[in-house]
Amino acid sequence: xxxxxxxxxxxxxxxxxxxxxxxxxxxxxxxxxxxxxxxxxxxxxxxxxxxxxxxxxxxxxxxxxxxxxxxxxxxxxxxxxxxxxxxxxxxxxxxxxxxxxxxxxxxxxxxxxxxxxxxxxxxxxxxxxxxxxxxxxxxxxxxxxxxxxxxxxxxxxxxxxxxxxxxx
Numbered sequence: 001x002x003x004x005x006x007x008x009x010x011x012x013x014x015x016x017x018x019x020x021x022x023x024x025x026x027x028x029x030x031x032x033x034x035x036x037x038x039x040x041x042x043x044x045x046x047x048x049x050x051x052x053x054x055x056x057x058x059x060x061x062x063x064x065x066x067x068x069x070x071x072x073x074x075x076x077x078x079x080x081x082x083x084x085x086x087x088x089x090x091x092x093x094x095x096x097x098x099x100x101x102x103x104x105x106x107x108x109x110x111x112x113x114x115x116x117x118x119x120x121x122x123x124x125x126x127x128x129x130x131x132x133x134x135x136x137x138x139x140x141x142x143x144x145x146x147x148x149x150x151x152x153x154x155x156x157x158x159x160x161x162x163x164x165x166x167x168x
Contacts, residue, residue, distance in 0.1 A: 002114055021062040055145060069164050074108045076157050079132055083153065087144045096141035103129040122162035 064158045082161045107129060116122045129154050135145050145153070 015112060040069065048145065065167070068113075068116065071109070072108055072121065072160065072164060075102055075125070075129070076161060078102055079157060081147050081154070083132065083150055087142060093141040096136050100133060103133060119163065120168045121160045124156045124160035124163065128153045131156075 005165065078099050082092075082095045085095060110116050110122065111126075131149060132145070135143070135149065
């Protein structure tokens, strides 16, 4: 048989489950309407006055294939000369800094071009630049690139050059 305390109802008062409503504000409905209207108008004015609405879109930076081919060949030559430098050469750090600057500007310029993203030359060049930059960021500008990585980078640049010569 169960004990008597379990069968008898609880005599303590429980908390109400309904949250009492908050007292109404003294602001009139008309004042709220005017405030919301002002906020909407100021938001609309700020969007319409934005510079991207007033100015026409800027033309693409990479205007033609000739410029892309020229810039890509320049970067390929810089990569080749830089990664073939001796680690004891006093100019290696400066050459790496120039290479990183030119590769960053090449990537920034041509990554936005939708017409170039599917090209084999762009893909291989981007991969090679990523490997070179990643190495120098991780190990410093004076660290030599390991032979296996160097061979892969040079191979990717050769295939990029071949693709460029074929217009791909």
